[in-house]
Amino acid sequence: MRFARLGRPGDEIPVLLDGDRAFDLRPLVAELRSAAFGGTVGGAELASADLDGAFLAAGGLAAAREARAAGRLTEIDAAGLRVGAPIARPSAVYCIGMNYAAHAAESGAEPPAEPVVFMKAPNTIVGPDDAIAIPAGSTKTDWEVELGLVIGTRTDTLDDPARAREHVAGYVVANDLSERDWQLGRVGGQWTLGKSAPGFCPLGPWLVPGDAFDADDARLRSWVNGEPRQDSRTSDLIFGIDRIVWELSRFLVLEPGDLVLTGTPEGVALSGRFPYLAPGDVVELEIDGLGRQRQEVIG
Template sequence: MKLCRFGEAGAERPGLMASDGSLRDLGAIIGDLDAAAYDQPVLDRLRALDVATLPEVKGPVRFGPPIHRPGHFIAIGLNYADHAAESGMPVPAEPVVFSKAPSCISGPNDPVIIPAGSTKLDWEVELAFVIGRRAWQVSEAEALSHVAGYLICNDISERAWQIEGTGQWIKGKSAPTFGPLGPFVVTADEIPDPQALDLTLDLNGVRTQTGSTRTMIFPVATLVSFLSQLMVLEPGDVVTTGTPPGVGMGKKPPLYLKPGDVMELGISGLGTQRQVVVAGS
């Protein structure tokens, strides 16, 4: 299944992308695609629906983030060796874990807002996943059975806030619109191998990032198991898994986002995103 939320910001409805490409309204079946909706029994109920009987949504629509306010938005840093190199940091011996504030989440095509005081705004195309079964100290062998589905994340980062001061990376990762997600969550049964996905990001029509999840230092199963040794992962939690090389910070000279820039990004099987960068008021 491809699960999505559509409509104006703050008034999104739950939806499902049918195999024929049509958008179907799930509003009569489920209140919203919130954290509770990604619990495996709920997904099983949605999977059993006769999609042809669901109302079809006509015309252009805005896609919102495909999950409404997850309980936790966890991120993994430096998960591609070549990105660690371009960042001037050593390849980590274990996953680098930080958080993004759930309030930073936005739709896949919503504007990215440069906040006041920002000087080094950067992009990062990433594979993210949603937890579908409670995970506490699970093995790598059973880890993927706890994943509900996969989606695209643009891990927008304010580098000065992230790394030039003291404290944790969350400082530069959490402003409003710093977490575009979607356009949909593709359930895990449709992604047989999360380590065989290609990632791209274009800035103003020029390819800046090209990568594959094959080259992750810590694959999805490892991340689920590792995180679950430290904390309980609950249905609806979102984890974004790191970015391949090609970010602005790594360019010589560095290149950062400015008003009017356009980012277009995609991951094979998971759709595309497009964001215009705008100045904050």
């Protein structure tokens, strides 16, 4: 089973996907929210029901599975509906830089001794097939296929990396788009500026629960205009999932619904082997088991 959000931007419907069938999660989300606050389910609760941190923290993924098995979910016709990002309103997007040795080398850097952490603005998140708009003044917009993990429970000062998976709700495909001149060419290096232009984090198409996906050895690939660019496996991560979550928890608090991008492999335009993105290009990304993205580049 997979989880998604379908519909127009800002008006997505949270759904459970079972094969080719989509089931409306709004009543269940509203029910969990009302139970948490001791209220009743009303129109306002249904209207605001979404796949967000509160839903994840309330055990929403497991509750949705149980509701589907019990026949309590209503099927909807998803044909023609836009696919949105599979999570809504994360409080933060944390990113790990240079986490594949070959990508560090093509960036002109040595593999880091500890995770390199930066942030993207949460409002960069868009749907997996939404267009990429090259920002005004950009000359070096770059693609990056990445495994993203979504935090399910509040995570603060873990005492053991082995406990990290307890706090991961599931996994997603992400495109960590970058403007390299803004990121690396400005005084001191401005990673957040280079990563946070509008639409610079296409996400999805689905959220797959952590117990249904092997995050430690998944193949991830990217193409531009049908030509292969990146092809690697998460087994080549310098710092794996457990280490990343544990390290982050030592310095900051991860909230339910937060997104963590784990790094990109070699094969980006920064390498000098490929041109940067231009209007008319088509970017495609895929992680086996997590689905595929397709974005048209516009000016």
